[in-house]
Amino acid sequence: MVRIINFVCVALTGFACLALYHVSEQTRVASLELRRVNHEIAAEHGTMSVLQAEWARVADPARIQHLAEADLGVGDTPTVELSSLELLPRRGQAEPLGNSPVHEANDTVPAKQNDPRIRLAAVRPGN
Amino acid sequence: MDAAAPLTVVQRRIAIAAVLCVAAFAAVGGWLVDVTLFGGHDGSVAPHQVLQSRADIVDRNGELLARDLPVHDLYAQPGVFWNKDQAATELAAAVGASDARLRRIFASKHRFVLVARQLAPNAQDRVLRLGLPDLEFVRSYKRYYPKGYAAAQVIGLTDPDGNGLTGLELGLGPRLRAPQDGAAPKPVQLSLDMRVQYALAQEVANARQEFTAKAAGGIVMNVDTGEILAMVSLPAPGDASVVAPAGGADPYRNRMVDDVYELGSVFKIFSFAMALEDHTITSLDEQFPIGRGYKIGRHTIHDAEKMPATLSVRDILAQSSNIGTAQIVLLSGADRQKAFLAKLGLLSAVHTELPGDARSLYPSHWGDIQTATIGFGQGISISPLAYVRAAAEVVNGGRAITPTFLKHPEDARGAQLISPQTSATIRQLLRYVVTNGTGKSADVPGYDVGGKTGSAQVPGPDGRYLRGALRTSFCAIFPADNPRYLVFVLLDRPHGTKKTFGFALAGFTTAPLAGRVIARIAPLLGLPPAPVHTVAKENS
Numbered sequence: 001m002v003r004i005i006n007f008v009c010v011a012l013t014g015f016a017c018l019a020l021y022h023v024s025e026q027t028r029v030a031s032l033e034l035r036r037v038n039h040e041i042a043a044e045h046g047t048m049s050v051l052q053a054e055w056a057r058v059a060d061p062a063r064i065q066h067l068a069e070a071d072l073g074v075g076d077t078p079t080v081e082l083s084s085l086e087l088l089p090r091r092g093q094a095e096p097l098g099n100s101p102v103h104e105a106n107d108t109v110p111a112k113q114n115d116p117r118i119r120l121a122a123v124r125p126g127n
Numbered sequence: 128m129d130a131a132a133p134l135t136v137v138q139r140r141i142a143i144a145a146v147l148c149v150a151a152f153a154a155v156g157g158w159l160v161d162v163t164l165f166g167g168h169d170g171s172v173a174p175h176q177v178l179q180s181r182a183d184i185v186d187r188n189g190e191l192l193a194r195d196l197p198v199h200d201l202y203a204q205p206g207v208f209w210n211k212d213q214a215a216t217e218l219a220a221a222v223g224a225s226d227a228r229l230r231r232i233f234a235s236k237h238r239f240v241l242v243a244r245q246l247a248p249n250a251q252d253r254v255l256r257l258g259l260p261d262l263e264f265v266r267s268y269k270r271y272y273p274k275g276y277a278a279a280q281v282i283g284l285t286d287p288d289g290n291g292l293t294g295l296e297l298g299l300g301p302r303l304r305a306p307q308d309g310a311a312p313k314p315v316q317l318s319l320d321m322r323v324q325y326a327l328a329q330e331v332a333n334a335r336q337e338f339t340a341k342a343a344g345g346i347v348m349n350v351d352t353g354e355i356l357a358m359v360s361l362p363a364p365g366d367a368s369v370v371a372p373a374g375g376a377d378p379y380r381n382r383m384v385d386d387v388y389e390l391g392s393v394f395k396i397f398s399f400a401m402a403l404e405d406h407t408i409t410s411l412d413e414q415f416p417i418g419r420g421y422k423i424g425r426h427t428i429h430d431a432e433k434m435p436a437t438l439s440v441r442d443i444l445a446q447s448s449n450i451g452t453a454q455i456v457l458l459s460g461a462d463r464q465k466a467f468l469a470k471l472g473l474l475s476a477v478h479t480e481l482p483g484d485a486r487s488l489y490p491s492h493w494g495d496i497q498t499a500t501i502g503f504g505q506g507i508s509i510s511p512l513a514y515v516r517a518a519a520e521v522v523n524g525g526r527a528i529t530p531t532f533l534k535h536p537e538d539a540r541g542a543q544l545i546s547p548q549t550s551a552t553i554r555q556l557l558r559y560v561v562t563n564g565t566g567k568s569a570d571v572p573g574y575d576v577g578g579k580t581g582s583a584q585v586p587g588p589d590g591r592y593l594r595g596a597l598r599t600s601f602c603a604i605f606p607a608d609n610p611r612y613l614v615f616v617l618l619d620r621p622h623g624t625k626k627t628f629g630f631a632l633a634g635f636t637t638a639p640l641a642g643r644v645i646a647r648i649a650p651l652l653g654l655p656p657a658p659v660h661t662v663a664k665e666n667s
Contacts, residue, residue, distance in 0.1 A: 005145070016152055016156060016159070020155070023163065050196055053194050055273075062275070065329075
């Protein structure tokens, strides 16, 4: 009986050793992989952080305006907002545009005088 | 073997050892089963975060304004270099440091020396390519402002160790520091809207250049929440005008917060609000004699321009008559005026998240002449931010408001300071100033702008007013009947141009400036234009 118990114990010991080794090896590999992934995540976070900052820099309105003026010859365009989408009549419930306040709106946008960049683009007969 | 025979000592020890072995293996086996089959302890770790010493600063739309970017500090052990002078020269070229300084510290007795701080990745690559031994890169952070100098006086600066030096970087203090547990700090969202900031900065800079003004500034504020959407103070860092020392002026000084000015006629808003509260004027059509001067003791008050013999209350404000305003404020008296201005917070400093809080300057003796001059904005110096707060309180229904640089979109109006009726009448008067008075050039079709001009005399170093020197300002609200935003612009000592017929008064300088600012920012702020028939009527 003692021999059988001894045999079972030794067998269990051997099995446990193998299982422990297997788990420990798996853990070590997983740990290395985790460290690598964590490092990659940190590096990606750092890259994203830098790229976000770079995007904020390149999308700065002052920089875009400078580039537009320097490379495209585009200047400030005076704008006047006469209406908004909310004020436009909905389909099916619209009054004729000829009577609507939108049609009666009028305003003039002051154009820059003597600006060499402004060229005659179109001529309306009668004007 | 007899089963009842007692165990020998050896047998007993073997049995005990066997039991212990079985127990130990059972425990290990049980743990293995737990770990492999049931998951056991969750050994996962949080993903590695980018460590930051300070929180990001973003504008109200999430645009990045300030961030800590990872950089490296470079340390070296000079003792391991074969040729210290050559190493110093190569490192100096790679990191942009002084060759002489590196030679000196490499020759010192220190084993571990700092070569350069806050190296960018490209500089780090150059150093690595040198192949020098035992260099150590210690991770560090550099505060980066992607918008450059935009709103630099508001956002502020940090030192190389990440401590706030000026602006909100200093004023927000603990809110910007990373928590002690190593977690990434949450971004701090400001009330600034960088689209509005850019529009305001550009228009103010253009006006400053057009009128060759010494300095200029502007503020855009939400009158219900107290949020500052934009703040500009020129000269600013990065301006061509401050590359050469401008009389020792600090470009990081925020004139809108740190300085106090006599603002002139924009102050009349408060005089009229007081008169309406006190019912000392019964009707806006009530007539006051104007004439060519108004004598108080040995002083005579004049108007900047020739006025009719009499003016109604509404035209006194619209034509900005000092004589009429003096008569109106004297009906309330000095004590009442002082109490009223104090109630609006004009006699005390404005506390915001910014570190500076300029205190108002006003006369210690507040007699009749002081009451009259303060009524039209001379003889009292306040910061533009204090003015903006008080003006917002007058037009927002008469309720107290606290300016803030942090996003807070909810209505933050507090105690009732003046009656809603007075506030409504002032709004009506401000609209009248723009349609029929000195502020005509501030009008923007569709937005019903209301406002008040101010052209103040500028005192010299000896306290006397400088001849021909003006400080012009304009306080605009829009839409006038139910204002959401207030725009305040200021030009310090503008000069008239051919276009303005040589005049530098606010109606020619700051009023059109405010109009241009509103025309640009109103669509950005999502304000629908007023019904079009109003536009058509006003343009006809």
